[in-house]
Amino acid sequence: FKTKLETAFFYGAGCSSEEKKNVVKASLESHFKAPAKIESDLVGAARSLFQNKAGIACILGTGSNSCFYDGKDVVRNVKSLGYILGDEGSGASLGKAFLSDCLKNIAPETLIRLFFEKYKIDGDEILDYVYQKPFPNRLLSVLSFFLSEHLDHPYVLNLVYTNLKSFFERNVSQYDYINYPVRFVGTVANMYSDLLLQIADEMRIHIDVIIDNPIQGLIKYHHRQM
Numbered sequence: 001f002k003t004k005l006e007t008a009f010f011y012g013a014g015c016s017s018e019e020k021k022n023v024v025k026a027s028l029e030s031h032f033k034a035p036a037k038i039e040s041d042l043v044g045a046a047r048s049l050f051q052n053k054a055g056i057a058c059i060l061g062t063g064s065n066s067c068f069y070d071g072k073d074v075v076r077n078v079k080s081l082g083y084i085l086g087d088e089g090s091g092a093s094l095g096k097a098f099l100s101d102c103l104k105n106i107a108p109e110t111l112i113r114l115f116f117e118k119y120k121i122d123g124d125e126i127l128d129y130v131y132q133k134p135f136p137n138r139l140l141s142v143l144s145f146f147l148s149e150h151l152d153h154p155y156v157l158n159l160v161y162t163n164l165k166s167f168f169e170r171n172v173s174q175y176d177y178i179n180y181p182v183r184f185v186g187t188v189a190n191m192y193s194d195l196l197l198q199i200a201d202e203m204r205i206h207i208d209v210i211i212d213n214p215i216q217g218l219i220k221y222h223h224r225q226m
Contacts, residue, residue, distance in 0.1 A: 005034040009222060011044030011214075013063070042067050043074055048217025049183040049209060051224065056175045058167075060196075061186035062141040064090035066171045068180070078171045083137040089167030091141030091188050097159055098147060099126060099140065108155050115146055141188075148191050160192060165199050172205060183209040185217075 008028050015021050021038040028036040046057035046069035058066045064087045068076040083092040101107035102115060103123050116122065130136040150156045172182060182205055189196060190212035200207045211217070 005032050008032045008034055008036040009218075010036060010038050011041050011218070012038070013041045016040045016042075040074075041065075042077065044218055045185045045214050046074055047221045048214035049185055049211070051217070051221055055180045056172065056177060056182045058172065058182065058184045058189070059186050060089050060091075060164075060167065060184060060189035060192075062091050062138060063087045064093070064167055064171070064186075064188075066167075066175070068175050076175065078174050083140065086170075087137070088170050089164045089188065091144045092137040093140075094147055094160060094163050094188070095140030095142070095144035097163060099130075099143060101159075103127075108153070111150060111153065111155065114150075115143075118146060119143065144188075145191075151192075161195055161199070164192060164195055165203075168199055168203055168205065173203075177205045181206055181208050183207065183211075185211050185214050187212060 010024060010028055012024065015024060015038050024038045025036045028038075042057070042059065042065050045059050045065075046055075046067060049055065049057045050069055050071065052071045054071045055069060056066065057069050058064070063080060063083060065080040066078055067074040080086050083090070083096065087093045098107065098115075102112050103126065105112070129139050133139070147156050147160055151160065175182075182200070184190075184193075184196060184207065189210050193210045196210060197207055
């Protein structure tokens with residue numbers, strides 16, 4: 001890198017413990033020859049969504065997470081628990097629910113046929129990926145995009161609605177959403193923004209921002225810190 005940097009900032013999933021932060025920090029500093037500051041993707045989402053103001057930040061992407069951010073730090077976090085025990089509303093959770101229905105022949109036959117024709121994958125290959133290959137949550141999330149193409153189907157609409165509502169019931173409802181705004185970031189949040197707003201309205205929760213990617217908000221945040 002020819003340009004000398006003052007500081008490198010990195011936000012990533014899994015960068016929550018000091019041990020893991022130090023691993024990433026050492027790697028970045030060896031490349032950039034500059035101090036590096038490492039934070040979790042949740043801190044990045046909160047800073048992007050709220051800058052220096054307080055609120056409830058939510059991520060809906062491959063996985064899901066949420067927190068209460070006081071304008072400086074994440075001060076409360078309902079644990080995500082990952083795609084096996086949690087991740088409600090995420091791409092992985094949607095993919096897991098739909099694939100389970102497909103393989104048990106619970107989903108409508110026409111959707112099952114369209115799904116397997118589109119992805120050129122069979123049930124045995126899916127099980128092999130999920131139980132034998134690394135990062136099965138990523139595969140589940142990618143396959144869940146099929147649902148967005150068929151949201152007009154009553155079965156798909158109900159599956160997505162139920163999954164997203166579970167995120168509100170099991171996560172958002174545990175924060176003080178009466179007195180603080182709720183904001184979302186992530187591919188899944190952006191993809192199903194209309195449904196998120198509908199569910200929030202039904203539950204009397206105020207959402208005022210839904211974005212696909214946190215990078216522009218983070219650029220703004222760090223520019224203000226300079």
